[in-house]
Amino acid sequence: TMKVSDIKAIAEIAKNNNIMLVVDNTFLTPYFQMPLKLGADIVIHSATKYIAGHNNATGGVAIGSKSFTEKAFILRKNMGVILSPFDAWIMTIGVKTLPLRMEKHNENAMKIAKFLEKHEKIEKVLYPGLASHPQYETSKKQSTGSGGMLAFEIKGGIEAGKKLIDNVELCVLEGNLGDVCTLIQHPASMTHAVISKEERLKIGITDGMVRLSVGIEDADDIINDLEQALKKV
Ligand SMILES: Cc1ncc(COP(=O)(O)O)c(C=O)c1O
Incomplete structure (x- = not known):
């Protein structure tokens, strides 16, 4: 979250x-x-x-x-x-x-977070590097970068989340994180499908939440992939 x-x-x-x-x-x-x-x-x-x-x-x-x-x-x-x-x-x-990779993860994640924040099908983006993040000031105080991890909430709940992950082509569907390739996962239908919706909501995992471990590819390639998959939602 x-x-x-x-x-x-x-x-x-x-x-x-x-x-x-x-x-x-x-x-x-x-x-x-x-x-x-x-x-x-x-x-x-x-x-x-x-x-x-x-x-x-x-x-x-x-x-x-x-x-x-x-x-x-x-x-x-x-x-x-x-x-x-x-x-x-x-x-x-x-x-x-590590330093080269982390710089690129950070740069790409910021670009993607900004792209998603403006997208009409996205309700909310959670990336500590965005001024809209609830703990933006804390993050700025204690870290020199925001890294490559971000979460966003797609409008349309569980079905929309599933559709998005089924339609990405460059992003890899995977529960791991920290890879040079961009990894995508939908907690409500994947890692957290075994716990009830009530339990998920208690820990902040909404039905439409999607997690991205942003890789070090060209940021535009990742954005284009998300864009084409979002069109199919
Ligand atoms: C933040 C964090 N710490 C630790 C772990 C545990 O990783 P490993 O399975 O490599 O021990 C995970 C696994 O997803 C994680 O996300």
């Missing part, structure tokens, strides 16, 4: 109550946001997403103080959740282009 949390404010509450703050920084990566500097105790990433960047490896990262990483290291060893050499190799290659 693209809600942005105020990390500094939450870190202060956590500290005052002796609670450890863990931030999942998968969407923005260290390139755009550094939660440890904002007061978090631990930062985690699904490295499967932007860190590897090509939808071809699975892994994760946990960063924190020495006392935390020493304990985590033992736990990881005892549980056997060791990154495979192949995935590790893929990630060391992928991460080298």
